Amino acid sequence: MEQKRRLRVVSKIRETNDTCTFVLEPADDRGALNYLPGQYLTLLFQLNGREKRRAYSFSSCPEVDVLPAITVKRVVNGEFSNYLLQHVQTGDVLDAIEPNGLFVLPEKPLDTLFFIAAGSGITPVFSQLKMLLYRNRPPVKKIVLYYANRDGANTIFKEKIDRWITEFPERFECVYFFSREKHAAHAMFRHLNNELLEDLLKTFFKGAISRAQRRNTQFYLCAPVPLMRMARMTLRTLDFPDEHIRQETFQPENRPVTRLRDTSITHDIIVQGKNEHIEFQTFEGETILDAALRQGISLPYTCKSGVCFTCLARCTAGEVDVAFTEATKREGPGAMVNTCIGYAVSGQVELSYE
Ligand SMILES: Cc1cc2nc3c(=O)[nH]c(=O)nc-3n(C[C@H](O)[C@H](O)[C@H](O)COP(=O)(O)OP(=O)(O)OC[C@H]3O[C@@H](n4cnc5c(N)ncnc54)[C@H](O)[C@@H]3O)c2cc1C
Numbered sequence: 509m510e511q512k513r514r515l516r517v518v519s520k521i522r523e524t525n526d527t528c529t530f531v532l533e534p535a536d537d538r539g540a541l542n543y544l545p546g547q548y549l550t551l552l553f554q555l556n557g558r559e560k561r562r563a564y565s566f567s568s569c570p571e572v573d574v575l576p577a578i579t580v581k582r583v584v585n586g587e588f589s590n591y592l593l594q595h596v597q598t599g600d601v602l603d604a605i606e607p608n609g610l611f612v613l614p615e616k617p618l619d620t621l622f623f624i625a626a627g628s629g630i631t632p633v634f635s636q637l638k639m640l641l642y643r644n645r646p647p648v649k650k651i652v653l654y655y656a657n658r659d660g661a662n663t664i665f666k667e668k669i670d671r672w673i674t675e676f677p678e679r680f681e682c683v684y685f686f687s688r689e690k691h692a693a694h695a696m697f698r699h700l701n702n703e704l705l706e707d708l709l710k711t712f713f714k715g716a717i718s719r720a721q722r723r724n725t726q727f728y729l730c731a732p733v734p735l736m737r738m739a740r741m742t743l744r745t746l747d748f749p750d751e752h753i754r755q756e757t758f759q760p761e762n763r764p765v766t767r768l769r770d771t772s773i774t775h776d777i778i779v780q781g782k783n784e785h786i787e788f789q790t791f792e793g794e795t796i797l798d799a800a801l802r803q804g805i806s807l808p809y810t811c812k813s814g815v816c817f818t819c820l821a822r823c824t825a826g827e828v829d830v831a832f833t834e835a836t837k838r839e840g841p842g843a844m845v846n847t848c849i850g851y852a853v854s855g856q857v858e859l860s861y862e
């Protein structure tokens with residue numbers, strides 16, 4: 509169900525004090541990596557005999573850059589971001605699974621595409637911007653980036669973005685928001701809050717925002733959860749439709765809620781893959797993914813916290829509780845469910861990986 513890959517680091521580029529880009533090439537015989545701008549690669553690590561996984565979005569763009577690249581920002585006390593930045597060097601081989609992710613560009617032409625990013629959230633957006641600016645796909649008349657950071661020195665890809673501001677003056681606009689640097693070019697010395705975002709949008713649309721403008725505008729958010737929540741609320745207040753706002757979350761704000769496990773109650777799970785049929789049981793209060801892994805059954809996953817969607821499967825029979833941190837959704841036949849936070853509710857649940 510999962511395609512494992514081996515990838516060699518062909519170069520390691522320092523972007524800022526705490527961020528590096530790793531350019532990769534296949535070190536197996538499976539050919540080039542197929543990915544879309546906005547998707548991510550799942551890296552596999554071994555720690556004390558157990559496999560750990562981390563997702564890293566591509567900062568490269570498939571039709572613009574010859575080789576795929578990921579960009580990693582150090583998280584304080586973070587296990588694998590520190591390992592990658594400190595120990596992984598050119599020539600090293602990394603284990604991974606095939607690219608994945610739903611944070612991809614729209615297919616249809618648009619009038620305006622806004623990106624709201626902060627810190628390492630620029631990574632998938634950077635890949636998407638390259639596709640839009642260099643390949644004009646999909647055709648978008650105006651692309652706007654709102655990008656929040658501490659200061660210019662800590663702004664990943666700033667040099668390249670600055671160059672785009674002058675290279676594509678008609679199509680591309682960028683405003684930086686710096687919390688610790690005054691008087692920088694194209695920058696505001698402000699936190700991006702709801703009032704400021706509302707003002708910026710009203711100025712952009714020259715006052716009242718028409719129905720047609722709302723229909724032809726989309727928003728892509730990749731930032732810490734509180735910033736994305738603020739942005740989504742502001743956009744909804746301005747009547748932009750929810751389905752025109754897409755977001756990628758790197759880290760949930762809270763840990764997913766766990767449930768009390770009762771081993772005296774079990775649920776039958778039947779999984780249909782492309783060429784596989786798997787049957788196993790979960791205990792009451794155990795996620796479908798945890799039950800599979802406990803029994804040595806390999807199902808796709810990365811974050812195990814309901815944010816990356818690697819583990820999505822279609823429920824074809826039965827009922828599943830999907831326990832997001834903010835609310836639990838009861839899902840039935842036809843729904844896509846995250847097995848990493850999905851608890852079987854009915855005696856039997858059937859899942860399909862298409
Ligand atoms: C879909 C997706 C795409 C991603 N793309 C990228 C990317 O392009 N570049 C990138 O650098 N990272 C990206 N991440 C985050 C990455 O997968 C790891 O979570 C991150 O590198 C931290 O891993 P770690 O092992 O260093 O930290 P851990 O050991 O897992 O965490 C250590 C501590 O830091 C906290 N923490 C973990 N991650 C963050 C964070 N992002 N911000 C603040 N606190 C955090 C944890 O809550 C914990 O307390 C992505 C995540 C997802 C789900």
Ligand code: FES
Nearest residue numbers: 810812816817848
């Ligand atoms: S593994 Fe990331 S959402 Fe389930």
